[in-house]
Amino acid sequence: GTRRVLVTGCSSGIGLAVAARLAKDELRRFKVVATMRDLGKRGPLEKAAGDSLNKTLEIKQLDACSESSIRECVNSLPDRRVDVLVNNAGLGMIGPLECQSIDAMKELFDTNFFGLARLVKEVLPDMKRRQSGHIVVMSSVMGTQGLLFNDVYSASKFAVEGFCESLAVQALKFNIKTTLVEPGPVVTEFERKVYEDAESMDLSGTDKETAKIFREIYLPYSKKIFASLGQTPEEVAEQTVKVITDKEPPLRHQTNRLYMPMTALKHADPTGRLPLDSFYKMTFKHDKVFNATLAMLHLLKRIGGKK
Template structure:
C-alpha cells in the first residue's frame, strides 16, 4: 500500500543483481520516501529479494509479475497499479550474449534485442503518456559501459546497448517540456553481480 507522499518506483528485472539491490535499497529508505514495485518474469524467483527486503516486504516493497517482452504483461502490470501512477520507472531487465558473432544464431540475437531494446521501449511507451499528462516523472534506463565502447565477443550485447544510447539521447530532449526526466546509468564490468 502506497502511503501519501511516497513516490511509486517500478523496477524491472528484480530477481537478482542490480535490480534486486536497487529494489531493496529504495524500499529500506529510512525516510520511507518510496514504494517499490519490484518486478520479475517468474515470482518463483522471489526468495532472494524477499529475504533481502526483510521487514520492508509488504510495506514499502511489493512484487509484480512482468515480462518486458510481452505487450500484454506490461499492460497488465501497469494497469494493476492504482491510477497507473508510476513516478519513477527503472528499466533494469536485460540479458547478455557472449561469443563470436558467426556462431550465434540470429534467433538468439533477436532475444537480446527483444529484451534489451524493445523491452525498454515497451515499458517507456506504457508509462510515458501518464507521466506527460501529470507533467512529471523520471525514467531511468540501466544500460552498460558497453553502450559506449564495444568489447570483444560481446558484439550483439554491445549493439543492443548502443541502440539504447541513441534512443535515450533523442527521447530525453523530447520529454523535457513535459517535466519528465530520462536518465541512463552505464555500469561497468561485474556490476550485475552486486
C-alpha cells in the same frame, strides 16, 4: 510525498539490489513495485527486502517481452501511477559472431531494447499528463564503447542509448527526466551466466584463430577484469538511488570511475582511430601494456576507495 518506483528484472543482481535499497530507504521516500518475469524466483528478493516486504515493497509479475504483461502490471497500480521507471531487465551475450544464431540475437534485442520501448510506451503518456516522471535505464559502458566479442550486446545497449538520448529532449518538455546508468563490470548472475555459456559454447562455427583469441585471450582477461574491477550490485544500487533522488539528474551516469578514461578516449577522436588502436594494441600487441594498465587500474581503485 513518496514516489512509486517500478523496477524490472528484480529476481537477481542489480534489479534486486535497487528494489531492496529503495524499499529500505530510511526516509521512506519510495513505494517500490519490484517486478520479475517469474514469480517463482521471488525468494532472494523477499529475503533482501526483509521487513519492507508488503510495506514499502510489493512484488508483481512483469515480462519485459510481453506488452500485455506490462499493461496488466501498470493497470494494477493506483491511477496507473509510475513516478520512476527503472528499466533494468536485460540479457548478456559474448563470443564470436559466427557462433551465435540470429534467433538468439533477436531474443537479446527483444529484452534489452524492445523491453525498454514497450515499457516507455506504457508509462510515458501518463507521465506526460502528470508533467512529471523519471525514466532510469540500466545501460552499460558498452552502450558507449563497443568491446571485443560483445558485438550484439553492445549493439543492444547502443540502441538503448540512442533511444534515450532522442527521447530525453521531448521528455524534458513535459518535465520528465531521463537517465542512463552505465555500469562497468558488476559481479552478478549475469556474469556467471555469460561465462557459463561461453565455456560450453560450440566454437566449430568459427576459425581456429578466432576461437583461440576468444578462449585464450578474451575469456581469461575479462575474468580477471571482473575479479579486480567488478562492482557489487549494491554499489550500483546505491548510485542508482542517488540518481533517482538528484534534483537535476544527469542524462548519463557511469558507476565505475575507472571506465571514465575509456569514454574520454572515444570523445577525444571523432575518427575513432584512437580507441580502435588502443583496444587493438591492448588485446593483440602488448601483454605488458595490458598488464601495466591493469596494475594502474588496481592502484586507482585503491586510491578511489579511500575517498
